[in-house]
Amino acid sequence: MKKQLLSTSAIALGVAMAAPASAQQWDVAFGGFVNTHVGASDVDLPSGSTADLDGVNVFTNSEIIFQPSVTLDNGLTFGVNVQLEALNAGSEPDDNEIDESYAYMESDTLGRVEAGSHNSAGYLLSKGAPTVGSMAINSPSISAFVPFVSGQGFRQAGISSYTEVAGNNDVQRISYFTPSFNGLTVGVSYAPSSAGNASNNAPVDFNSTSDVTDIFDIGVAYDQSYGGVDVGLSARWGTGNSNFSAVDDPTTWSIGANLGVNAFTFGGSYGENDNGGAGGVGDNEGFSLGVAYDIVGPWSVGLETYQGELKTALNNSDYETYKLAASRDLGPGVSWDVYYAYVETNNGAVAGNPKVEGNVLATAINLSF
Known part of the structure; x- marks a missing residue:
């Protein structure tokens, strides 16, 4: 599906409605977060490894987020979201750089249009197991303490049910989200290419033999x-055109659910990436399950797991992790976590199917502003 089909009419309508000049001023707001983890790890490495990964490590995830916006007299809000990685070096490829950067237009009656470097609508609307604290195991973050050997790609169901087509991440795209209709929200996205933010500086070659193009998500x-029971459901599907030789078009899909009863929240998700061999990555699947409980007062506790699998030529590679966590609210925008995690991964693409497993006991201070 070509890019001209997505939301050009919505943008034109918004610009037309915004034509009258507004006396309103911009609200130049900013915020962000800093999550700092300190954990002791006990890691078992494959036979023959000379590395020693037992000990204490520090993991930080932090961003400064700039969010200027203005609401015009006709009710339309225009704004920008720019997320600056507040790290000099780390596990993210864009550490010390801009993470996401996009403009948006929204109103209560028209919904929301986003354009720029951002995750897809399908990703943003997905739900998963409830997470207590700031260490997510439905993601690769726990590898800061126990390294993966499984070879799964980023934004793939082998390590997270929050997937993207062919594992693309924060590429240039345009998205539209409907207003909520009695709790129901629908979102669609279109990205010209999975090549990344560099595509912002040149037109996309839609015949490139090393790219996935025309990426559509819903x-x-x-x-x-x-009656006091909170229900949350999600479903997403996405596909793109594979330009790799003899490779099928990649797709992804996932479902998720949360159920809140009294102080309990139960939830889970299941996702798949059918990559068709795009970029040499095999098919992925995985699921999350978890429960969280808000104790009367400042504490919450939770137990969750993620189980993922990557299909390889020799044997399947697996990612398996469990986390037991407690978090205490210390004040506005300040919380303290303690947690234990068990992680096990293996790499079925390598002869001998090498395995890494580890235990982590950690604490974290979380600041959001």
């Missing part, structure tokens, strides 16, 4: 309360 989320 997501649906539903949130509603029934």
Whole structure:
């Protein structure tokens, strides 16, 4: 599906409605977060390895987020979201750089249009197991303490149900989200290419033999309360055109659910990446399950797991992790976590199927502003 089909009419309508001059001024707001983890690891490495990964490590995830916006007299809000990675070096390829950067237009009646470097609508509307604290295991973050050997790609279901087509991340795209209709929100996205932010500086070669182009995503989320029971559901699907030789078009899909009863929240998700061999990456699948409990007062506790699999030529590679966590609210924008995690991964693409497993006992201070 070509890019001209997505939301050009919505943008034109928004610009036309915004034509009258507004006396309103911009609200130049900023915020961000800093999550600092200190953990002791006990890691078992494959036979023959000379590395020693037992000990204490520090993991930090932090961003400064600039969010200027203005609401015009006709009710339309225009704004920008720029996320600056507040690290000099780390596990993210864009550390010490801009993470996401996009402009948006929204109103209560028209919905929201986003354009720029951002995740897809399907990704943003997805739900998963409830997470207590700032260490996510439905993601690769825990590898800061126990390294992966499984070879799964980023934004792939082998390590997270929050997937993207062919594992693309924060590429240039345009998205539209409907207003909420009794708790139901639908979002669609179009990205010209999976090549990354560099595509912002040159036109996309739609015949490139090393790229996935014309990426389309759709997501649906539903949130509603029934007699004190909170229900959250999500589903997403996405596909793109493979330009790799003899490789099928990649797709991804996932479903997720949350159920809140009294102080308990139960949830889970399941996702797949059918890559067709795009970029040499095999098919991925995985699921999350978890429960969280808000104790009367400042504490919450939770137990969750993620189980993922990457299909390889020799044997399947697996990612398996469990986390037991508690978090205490210390004040506005300040919380303290303690958690234990067990992680096990293996690499079925390598002869001998090498395995890494480890235990982590950690604490974290989380600041958001």
